Amino acid sequence: MADDRLKAAVAAGVLASEEANRQLLQATVEVARGIFSARASSVFLYDETTDELVFEAVAGEGSETLIGQRIPSSTGIAGWVLVTRQPIVLEDVTQDPRWGGHEIAERSGYIPRGLMAVPLLHGEDPVGVLNVLDRPQEARFSLEEMELLGLFANQAAISLDLLRRARRAKAVLEDGDTDAVALARLAARLEALEDPRRKAGVELLNALELLFR
Amino acid sequence: MSDPAPGRVLPAWSLPAGSAESLELPTAWPGRVTREWAWGDSTGKGVRVCILDSGVERGHPLVGELEGAVAVEVGEDDEVTVVEDAEGDLCGHGTACAGIVRSIAPDCTLFSVRVLGAGFTGSGTALLGGLRWAVEQGFQVINMSLSTTKSQFAGMLHEVADAAYFRRTVLVASAHNMPVESYPWRFSSVISVGSHEEPDPLTYFYNPNPPVEFFARGVDVEVAWLGGARARSTGNSFATPHMSGICALVLGQHPELTPFQLKSTLYLTASNVEGAGG
Numbered sequence: 001m002a003d004d005r006l007k008a009a010v011a012a013g014v015l016a017s018e019e020a021n022r023q024l025l026q027a028t029v030e031v032a033r034g035i036f037s038a039r040a041s042s043v044f045l046y047d048e049t050t051d052e053l054v055f056e057a058v059a060g061e062g063s064e065t066l067i068g069q070r071i072p073s074s075t076g077i078a079g080w081v082l083v084t085r086q087p088i089v090l091e092d093v094t095q096d097p098r099w100g101g102h103e104i105a106e107r108s109g110y111i112p113r114g115l116m117a118v119p120l121l122h123g124e125d126p127v128g129v130l131n132v133l134d135r136p137q138e139a140r141f142s143l144e145e146m147e148l149l150g151l152f153a154n155q156a157a158i159s160l161d162l163l164r165r166a167r168r169a170k171a172v173l174e175d176g177d178t179d180a181v182a183l184a185r186l187a188a189r190l191e192a193l194e195d196p197r198r199k200a201g202v203e204l205l206n207a208l209e210l211l212f213r
Numbered sequence: 214m215s216d217p218a219p220g221r222v223l224p225a226w227s228l229p230a231g232s233a234e235s236l237e238l239p240t241a242w243p244g245r246v247t248r249e250w251a252w253g254d255s256t257g258k259g260v261r262v263c264i265l266d267s268g269v270e271r272g273h274p275l276v277g278e279l280e281g282a283v284a285v286e287v288g289e290d291d292e293v294t295v296v297e298d299a300e301g302d303l304c305g306h307g308t309a310c311a312g313i314v315r316s317i318a319p320d321c322t323l324f325s326v327r328v329l330g331a332g333f334t335g336s337g338t339a340l341l342g343g344l345r346w347a348v349e350q351g352f353q354v355i356n357m358s359l360s361t362t363k364s365q366f367a368g369m370l371h372e373v374a375d376a377a378y379f380r381r382t383v384l385v386a387s388a389h390n391m392p393v394e395s396y397p398w399r400f401s402s403v404i405s406v407g408s409h410e411e412p413d414p415l416t417y418f419y420n421p422n423p424p425v426e427f428f429a430r431g432v433d434v435e436v437a438w439l440g441g442a443r444a445r446s447t448g449n450s451f452a453t454p455h456m457s458g459i460c461a462l463v464l465g466q467h468p469e470l471t472p473f474q475l476k477s478t479l480y481l482t483a484s485n486v487e488g489a490g491g
Contacts, residue, residue: 051332
């Protein structure tokens, strides 16, 4: 019982952290949409295990259908941005069926006329891509806005990285075979013991700690 | 040391007494280098430009014909193979770059080397393999609107960039406009390019505060896009093909220039250098 309680307590922390980080990321795309007066904004997470990009957060158009959808990591504009680490701004794209090559158009039926896409970098590794779709057409893009987008991308990259870490922690907890879970179980059993056995257990652990130092 | 016999091949790293004549330059360098001297009415004819990118859409009205197109594939064990490219452009970006080069140097030859499509995990290997292949082919200009942040590739990219420099292949590479370490644009053997906001495609500035050496048009540029379409675009990756196009113009006029001489010519004809004459 105590074992389950401890796991539940840790899990509650991890789950809460995942949920809070997901909300942070959602707030990030909402703000991105707001500061650029755009119709939509979204974040792709790069999934290393499958080498794919996953829609992780969407604000505005397409928000209901896109979350969780996946595309190969090196196709489309998001793929180019991920691979090259270069931000890109496109506007007034001629309406053409093949512009459907854009990921959001393909998945949601919403065809943007323009977008800004910027890599989200954590150290030397890209963790994803931030998209801002359909700014007002009359506003000419400037290098100042490009810098703002870059600054904003730093913040979004941190949100995405936190979410990634929370998910890894959760995965560790769910995988009963890892060392961390074995330690959690040991701690739970110790917690459940009565003195003097509990006291002896703590002394044993302290001795082990000295031994491993 | 005796005087060398006429026609004798000398080691490149020393110059024996009395042999300075052997270093005569094929072109007389003028007292004042102007744009008129640098490219005059050149159209880039005879210059082979390689677009190392996402592929290029053949026959796009703003691109025209290609000399050829290959794709770089990465197998297991990171083995690189270069095959005929049947897919064209996977994103639109390579087509945009090709169109910009074409708009400046209408008669140059364009060749596409696609390094996108190997997945993210294979992307650094594909970039390095594609660049190595392009240098071996002897293109005069290689447009690289891309870079990698993976430090494990820095050393190898540096070697390829230096090899290109000594083989008279000019690498024109996009600088990052985000504060990250990336390659190969930081190497001094390449021509690195950032953006300015002026609308003239032939306006470019020399930057005395490297690592970015030149600023070219990179804001609100009309470009070719997938399916014969057009778009307006912004980013250093669109400034870079402007410099590649200008390099093609200069090399069309003076094919014998080394990358060092070409870079010097670009400096002397930059819009912020007094006496640029244009």
